[in-house]
Amino acid sequence: MSDIKAALLAQAIETPSWAYGNSGTRFKVFAQRGVPRDPYEKLADAAQVHAFTGAAPSVALHIPWDKVDDYADLAAHASNLGVRIGAINSNVFQDDDYMLGSVTSPDARVRRKATDHLLECVDVMDATGSDTLKLWFSDGTNYPGQDDIRSRQDRLAESLAEVYDRLGEHQRFLLEYKLFEPAFYTTDVPDWGTAYAHCVKLGPKAQVVVDTGHHAPGTNIEFIVAFLLREGKLGGFDFNSRFYADDDLMAGAADPFQLFRIMFEVIRGGGYTEDVAFMLDQCHNIEPKIAGQIRSVMNVQEATAKALLVDRAALAAAQSAGDVLGANGVFMDAYNTDVRPLLAEVRAEQGLDPDPMAAYARSGYFEKIAAERVGGAQAGWGA
Ligand code: RM4
Numbered sequence: 001m002s003d004i005k006a007a008l009l010a011q012a013i014e015t016p017s018w019a020y021g022n023s024g025t026r027f028k029v030f031a032q033r034g035v036p037r038d039p040y041e042k043l044a045d046a047a048q049v050h051a052f053t054g055a056a057p058s059v060a061l062h063i064p065w066d067k068v069d070d071y072a073d074l075a076a077h078a079s080n081l082g083v084r085i086g087a088i089n090s091n092v093f094q095d096d097d098y099m100l101g102s103v104t105s106p107d108a109r110v111r112r113k114a115t116d117h118l119l120e121c122v123d124v125m126d127a128t129g130s131d132t133l134k135l136w137f138s139d140g141t142n143y144p145g146q147d148d149i150r151s152r153q154d155r156l157a158e159s160l161a162e163v164y165d166r167l168g169e170h171q172r173f174l175l176e177y178k179l180f181e182p183a184f185y186t187t188d189v190p191d192w193g194t195a196y197a198h199c200v201k202l203g204p205k206a207q208v209v210v211d212t213g214h215h216a217p218g219t220n221i222e223f224i225v226a227f228l229l230r231e232g233k234l235g236g237f238d239f240n241s242r243f244y245a246d247d248d249l250m251a252g253a254a255d256p257f258q259l260f261r262i263m264f265e266v267i268r269g270g271g272y273t274e275d276v277a278f279m280l281d282q283c284h285n286i287e288p289k290i291a292g293q294i295r296s297v298m299n300v301q302e303a304t305a306k307a308l309l310v311d312r313a314a315l316a317a318a319q320s321a322g323d324v325l326g327a328n329g330v331f332m333d334a335y336n337t338d339v340r341p342l343l344a345e346v347r348a349e350q351g352l353d354p355d356p357m358a359a360y361a362r363s364g365y366f367e368k369i370a371a372e373r374v375g376g377a378q379a380g381w382g383a
């Protein structure tokens with residue numbers, strides 16, 4: 001049990017700066033009280049998640065949403081708050097120039113502009129001490145014949161190679177895939193295989209990131225995780241939940257069993273190390289944002305605790321004996337264990353309140369930011 005506690009204590013779950021701002025659907029972005037007005041306030045909110053869970057020590061930035069004049073100053077602010085800057089997320093999807101694609105655009109000027117933005121993100125990594133660049137491309141086409149599918153792969157490869165060459169010794173990039181949306185016919189990085197093939201060609205500093213919301217219904221995500229880990233190409237996760245498409249709901253909300261199965265493959269595959277980043281990529285459209293992040297961190301911790309509890313020796317014995325029901329029973333025993341008391345103990349040992357949700361609610365932080373943050377423009381998706 002103490003090994004499991006130690007493993008849980010070591011887990012770090014990164015929260016995204018954009019989860020603290022307003023977000024919504026393409027129909028409506030709802031404004032909430034107390035929402036941060038700048039990246040500094042986003043970091044302050046993220047620090048609350050860390051303060052109450054002890055498990056969220058880093059914060060992902062999104063550029064240009066989190067553009068500031070002095071990134072070293074922003075990093076120092078993070079450190080004063082007890083957190084640090086995590087992955088730098090690029091944004092080549094919100095400029096009119098990118099209507100036909102960014103790094104895959106048929107227009108060389110647009111491709112140059114997009115690649116320059118990715119290089120600028122590496123500059124931000126240098127200035128903040130971040131070691132991870134996360135690349136998601138909305139690129140694709142809407143109609144058959146619209147553009148040459150294969151040429152777009154060539155353009156993508158060319159841009160990725162330029163960014164790869166710019167990475168410092170201790171930096172890496174994670175290439176994210178997504179089945180569809182906003183492109184509806186072809187997507188240039190639609191699946192793990194495409195991301196994997198580009199990363200293999202580039203080298204060890206290029207790895208795949210699995211956003212749990214970016215698959216077709218029924219996709220066996222834990223298989224992808226097992227495969228990528230075996231190949232040394234799993235760089236991390238963007239955890240969130242989906243019921244339909246890319247719903248970006250709280251991790252572990254839609255399918256906690258899937259999250260457990262994923263975490264089991266991570267542990268089984270030797271990926272429960274600092275090399276695999278556990279990041280949240282969520283948008284809290286209707287729920288309070290800081291509490292939504294705390295809940296998500298706790299859900300990831302619960303799935304992890306259950307995965308750590310799997311009796312691997314008993315599982316292996318049942319598997320090699322061909323004992324189908326026995327093996328499944330070992331697996332389900334772990335999943336059906338109530339790990340909340342164990343996590344409460346881990347928190348108490350860290351000097352934290354065993355119930356982070358209740359402790360945050362009692363802290364008065366929300367009332368404080370709701371009163372203080374009036375005036376100015378609230379941060380929001382696309383702002
Ligand atoms: C994308 C993708 C990226 C995230 C943006 C906000 O769908 O998942 O990871 O940075 O959304």
Ligand code: MN
Pocket residue numbers: 136176211238281
């Ligand atoms: Mn994502």
